[in-house]
Amino acid sequence: MSWIDSIDPISAPVRRRLLSLPEQTVAKGAVLFRPGDAAQGFVMVLSGRIEVHLTGPSGREILLYAVEPGQSCVQTTLGLMAGEPYSGEALVATDARVVMIPRAMFLRLIDSEPGFRSFVMTALGRRMQDVTRLLEQVAFASIESRLAAALLDMSEDNLVHATQAELAARIGSAREVVTRRLDAFQRAGWVATDRGTVRLLDSGALKRAASLAP
Structure with a gap:
């Protein structure tokens, strides 16, 4: 199954143009954008995980959301559509493969392809729910x-690989x-x-503590 299947129905010519876009490999630790940058294109994540962080004036950092295969970046969507x-900051959390739809092509598809527009709007709505x-x-x-909820969510075989600073960013607190x-x-x-x-x-104790969250 191709990544393009997630945004059907689209016309055959558009499908061919999208499939001709090159895949890119980005290494863990790479920064995809920083505050003040302009959105250059709409990134489709094929594999891996990209995390978007927000840093306040005090230097405190919070993880806004992560982008994984089939998900979208709300900041990129709003940047492309509103010019903001x-x-x-987007940091590549694991080695990833992506396809970038250039800005001009993205805007044309939003205007001319109802299936693509529906895909983008649905993904944006889901991401806004996450935020x-x-x-x-x-x-x-x-x-x-x-x-407690973050530890449970991040654990693999009851082990969490994260620094206290990373946990603080995850839950929006100080280290x-x-x-x-x-x-x-x-x-x-x-x-x-x-x-x-x-x-x-x-x-069990962590689950009871996490259940107190709204």
């Missing part, structure tokens, strides 16, 4: 519940706050921490 510069959900979490959920909460989790016997890793010892 990026306010966040709204994040705002609800930051505004109404406690640090403990947000941190010092995350350090204190992790210490409390460790004293309670829920986790064991080491440099760059957190081992989950009591997933």
Whole structure:
């Protein structure tokens, strides 16, 4: 199945033009855009994960959302359609393969291809739901519940590979706050921490804490 199948129905000529676009490989750690940059094209993620962060005046960072195969970047969509510069930074979290639809082609397809327009608008709506959900979490959920939920979501075989700064960005808090909460989790016997890793010892307790989030 080709990546283009996710945006059917489209006309045969447009399908051929999209399939002719080159795939690009981007390495983990690459920065795709920074605040103030202008959107150059609409990126379709074929494999891997790209994370979009927002940094406040104080230097505190929050993970707005991640873009994985089949998902879209709301900042890019709004930048292409409204001409606004990026306010966040996109970092390649894992090695990834992408296809970029150039800005001029993207705008033509929005105007002329109902199937493509529907795909973009649906993806944008879903992404806006994700951002709204994040705002609800930051505004109404406690640090403990947000941190517990993040640990559960990020764990593989009960092990989380992330620094405390990365966890802080994930939940929209400060590293010092995350350090204190992790210490409390460790004293309670829920986790064991080491440099760059957190081992989950009591997933049930973490799930109960995470369930307090809205």
